Amino acid sequence: MDPRVERHAELIVDQCTEIDEGDNVIVQSGPEAEDLNVALFEKIGERGGMPTRMTLGGRAMRSFIQAVDLDAVTPPEHLVGLLEAADVLINVRAASNVAETSDVPPESMQAFAQIMEPIQEHIENEDTEWVLTQHPAPGNAQKAEMSTDGYTDFVYDAIDQDWDAQEEHQEQLVEILDPASEVRVVAGEQTDISMSIEGNPAVNSVADKNLPSGEVFTAPIPESVEGTVRFDMPVIQHGREVEGAYLEFENGEVVDHEAEANEDVLTGILGTDDGARRLGELGIGMNRDIDCFTANMLFDEKMGDTVHMAIGRSIKESVGEENPKNESAIHLDMILDMSEDSFIEVDGEVVQRDGTFVFEDGFED
Amino acid sequence: MDPRVERHAELIVDQCTEIDEGDNVIVQSGPEAEDLNVALFEKIGERGGMPTRMTLGGRAMRSFIQAVDLDAVTPPEHLVGLLEAADVLINVRAASNVAETSDVPPESMQAFAQIMEPIQEHIENEDTEWVLTQHPAPGNAQKAEMSTDGYTDFVYDAIDQDWDAQEEHQEQLVEILDPASEVRVVAGEQTDISMSIEGNPAVNSVADKNLPSGEVFTAPIPESVEGTVRFDMPVIQHGREVEGAYLEFENGEVVDHEAEANEDVLTGILGTDDGARRLGELGIGMNRDIDCFTANMLFDEKMGDTVHMAIGRSIKESVGEENPKNESAIHLDMILDMSEDSFIEVDGEVVQRDGTFVFEDGFED
Numbered sequence: 001m002d003p004r005v006e007r008h009a010e011l012i013v014d015q016c017t018e019i020d021e022g023d024n025v026i027v028q029s030g031p032e033a034e035d036l037n038v039a040l041f042e043k044i045g046e047r048g049g050m051p052t053r054m055t056l057g058g059r060a061m062r063s064f065i066q067a068v069d070l071d072a073v074t075p076p077e078h079l080v081g082l083l084e085a086a087d088v089l090i091n092v093r094a095a096s097n098v099a100e101t102s103d104v105p106p107e108s109m110q111a112f113a114q115i116m117e118p119i120q121e122h123i124e125n126e127d128t129e130w131v132l133t134q135h136p137a138p139g140n141a142q143k144a145e146m147s148t149d150g151y152t153d154f155v156y157d158a159i160d161q162d163w164d165a166q167e168e169h170q171e172q173l174v175e176i177l178d179p180a181s182e183v184r185v186v187a188g189e190q191t192d193i194s195m196s197i198e199g200n201p202a203v204n205s206v207a208d209k210n211l212p213s214g215e216v217f218t219a220p221i222p223e224s225v226e227g228t229v230r231f232d233m234p235v236i237q238h239g240r241e242v243e244g245a246y247l248e249f250e251n252g253e254v255v256d257h258e259a260e261a262n263e264d265v266l267t268g269i270l271g272t273d274d275g276a277r278r279l280g281e282l283g284i285g286m287n288r289d290i291d292c293f294t295a296n297m298l299f300d301e302k303m304g305d306t307v308h309m310a311i312g313r314s315i316k317e318s319v320g321e322e323n324p325k326n327e328s329a330i331h332l333d334m335i336l337d338m339s340e341d342s343f344i345e346v347d348g349e350v351v352q353r354d355g356t357f358v359f360e361d362g363f364e365d
Numbered sequence: 366m367d368p369r370v371e372r373h374a375e376l377i378v379d380q381c382t383e384i385d386e387g388d389n390v391i392v393q394s395g396p397e398a399e400d401l402n403v404a405l406f407e408k409i410g411e412r413g414g415m416p417t418r419m420t421l422g423g424r425a426m427r428s429f430i431q432a433v434d435l436d437a438v439t440p441p442e443h444l445v446g447l448l449e450a451a452d453v454l455i456n457v458r459a460a461s462n463v464a465e466t467s468d469v470p471p472e473s474m475q476a477f478a479q480i481m482e483p484i485q486e487h488i489e490n491e492d493t494e495w496v497l498t499q500h501p502a503p504g505n506a507q508k509a510e511m512s513t514d515g516y517t518d519f520v521y522d523a524i525d526q527d528w529d530a531q532e533e534h535q536e537q538l539v540e541i542l543d544p545a546s547e548v549r550v551v552a553g554e555q556t557d558i559s560m561s562i563e564g565n566p567a568v569n570s571v572a573d574k575n576l577p578s579g580e581v582f583t584a585p586i587p588e589s590v591e592g593t594v595r596f597d598m599p600v601i602q603h604g605r606e607v608e609g610a611y612l613e614f615e616n617g618e619v620v621d622h623e624a625e626a627n628e629d630v631l632t633g634i635l636g637t638d639d640g641a642r643r644l645g646e647l648g649i650g651m652n653r654d655i656d657c658f659t660a661n662m663l664f665d666e667k668m669g670d671t672v673h674m675a676i677g678r679s680i681k682e683s684v685g686e687e688n689p690k691n692e693s694a695i696h697l698d699m700i701l702d703m704s705e706d707s708f709i710e711v712d713g714e715v716v717q718r719d720g721t722f723v724f725e726d727g728f729e730d
Contacts, residue, residue, distance in 0.1 A: 041428045042428035043432070045430070050439075050444075052421075052447075059403045060418060063403050065410070067408070072413055076389055077389050078415075078447050078448070079417050081449055082444070085445065
């Protein structure tokens with residue numbers, strides 16, 4: 001086995017989740033992630049945990065969603081039973097075809113997401129430790145327009161880093177955002193958006209819930225978001241790409257939207273529920289070892305010189321105890337390129353210009 | 366997709382398990398069974414059930430068992446949680462390598478089986494509907510010494526039959542065994558074994574808990590088994606073959622054993638627990654459409670002109686309410702060829718000679 005697979009498994013069980021004796025562990029992974037699954041079962045066993053493998057998604061889930069009467073089904077109780085007794089959930093992405101659900105009508109995907117929402121909420125609320133990671137598979141390499149072996153190098157380079165040094169670097173931004181009230185993001189001619197983050201923690205995300213990681217994120221106060229934003233990178237939802245998504249916010253809600261391609265998909269996403277028309281996350285990518293877009297949000301949103309905003313559900317740890325939390329069946333990240341013609345303002349002070357932070361060499365106020 | 370895969374899925378959800386609206390279904394299947402898994406998710410969805418895929422066994426389970434301290438682990442609570450809320454369990458076998466656990470020490474496999482025993486008991490006792498079936502995979506074809514395509518034909522020929530006609534044929538034997546007390550099986554020079562089945566039902570097994578099926582089975586009263594038996598077909602346990610297993614019973618317990626090859630594996634199996642040294646099942650194969658041995662018990666034990674006996678756990682439905690039930694972490698079937706130099710006696714009457722039943726043409730008393 002590629003020793004990098006073993007190293008990946010070690011980072012997951014020791015750094016991201018800290019598996020201990022007696023831990024009940026779920027490994028959510030498909031057939032494409034067989035090698036990582038084998039390595040995980042070994043490392044989990046060495047630490048005295050008890051693993052069970054579950055597979056969601058892929059071809060089977062597509063055929064289920066196409067066949068079932070979505071009005072008649074309820075959240076699966078046996079899956080709830082599995083999760084209730086689990087201490088750790090390791091979610092491994094790996095696809096032989098990332099377009100596997102591209103022919104499922106968006107409204108069916110949304111209805112299914114709503115059915116599964118209690119499952120998602122359960123994971124976040126029940127003190128289940130979780131991590132989302134990527135095993136390099138041919139479908140993901142193809143989406144990134146890379147060879148499978150080239151993509152494999154890219155993935156492991158991004159995963160196996162000096163996470164302590166990265167945490168220290170990011171802490172400088174956390175210290176700016178944590179006590180702050182107002183954030184304004186300006187880029188190009190169409191993006192000028194402001195929001196309050198008062199009382200919401202800025203999370204220093206290194207190898208923890210995402211692997212790779214390398215971002216600082218927080219949650220906007222849902223009703224505070226005002227302005228417009230044009231996203232630079234395509235938003236991929238269930239294998240379909242929304243290009244050039246544009247959103248206009250008033251009192252925190254999307255009041256207008258358009259897209260350069262597949263606008264109907266964006267319309268469908270925004271129609272999922274009330275929370276899908278509000279921002280749930282503001283994130284700032286700070287991982288300069290991720291050096292190209294691969295059409296995979298787990299990596300893209302961590303890239304240096306980018307900002308991302310997610311519509312839908314907020315991550316629990318980024319919401320202050322006294323503050324409202326945006327709820328939704330979805331959480332969809334969208335990315336802005338901040339490398340030129342852009343700045344981030346915090347409480348009226350510019351803290352990043354054209355991708356360079358105030359605490360970095362080369363910053364000019 | 367091969368239309369036989371779709372037909373297989375239909376038989377599983379309609380005939381073996383009768384999936385209805387709201388049923389929580391577990392599909393236990395590995396990467397090799399991807400096509401059947403996709404077809405099952407579709408059929409389950411059409412009937413309003415909710416499927417979850419779980420994978421046990423294979424490479425990952427081997428690496429877990431090799432790594433973990435088996436003295437320190439307990440039955441996985443999250444798996445119990447999943448099973449407790451499940452209505453139906455569909456267990457699909459398919460291997461790319463049937464020898465995947467051949468390098469795990471037999472005592473580790475036994476210890477693991479004991480840890481998992483509560484899971485197995487739960488399935489049998491909690492009114493969970495279950496079925497065990499086979500998807501044709503290259504490893505199973507290789508074990509059968511067949512091409513993958515030839516094996517695929519063999520599997521679907523065995524599965525897609527006129528099960529009503531088969532049931533009628535088998536009912537003739539059920540009518541003999543159901544009211545009977547004593548069964549004696551004699552074959553060759555080394556097999557002469559007697560047991561009481563008084564009060565234990567004879568089960569007419571067609572497409573229900575096994576697919577394919579085609580056998581009539583019951584349970585011996587555990588303490589009643591007396592005599593000797595030499596099994597003709599190799600017994601395969603975790604990828605290792607015990608050839609020519611021989612058992613001698615006194616007061617229902619194995620008091621002597623030997624084997625022509627891999628006797629240590631047999632010794633290990635018999636040492637699992639007390640129930641592993643007693644018979645849990647007497648079965649009579651009646652499916653003449655299974656016309657060759659494929660080193661796969663799911664098929665071999667159903668073959669016409671054979672008898673099988675299992676050491677270990679009895680199947681619940683074959684034990685009368687007033688009667689003792691043999692319990693064990695294992696259930697291991699072993700096969701006798703009855704095609705020549707053999708007979709079965711029920712309450713002193715010969716009911717099968719050289720493979721031909723009393724109710725068939727060609728029987729000579």
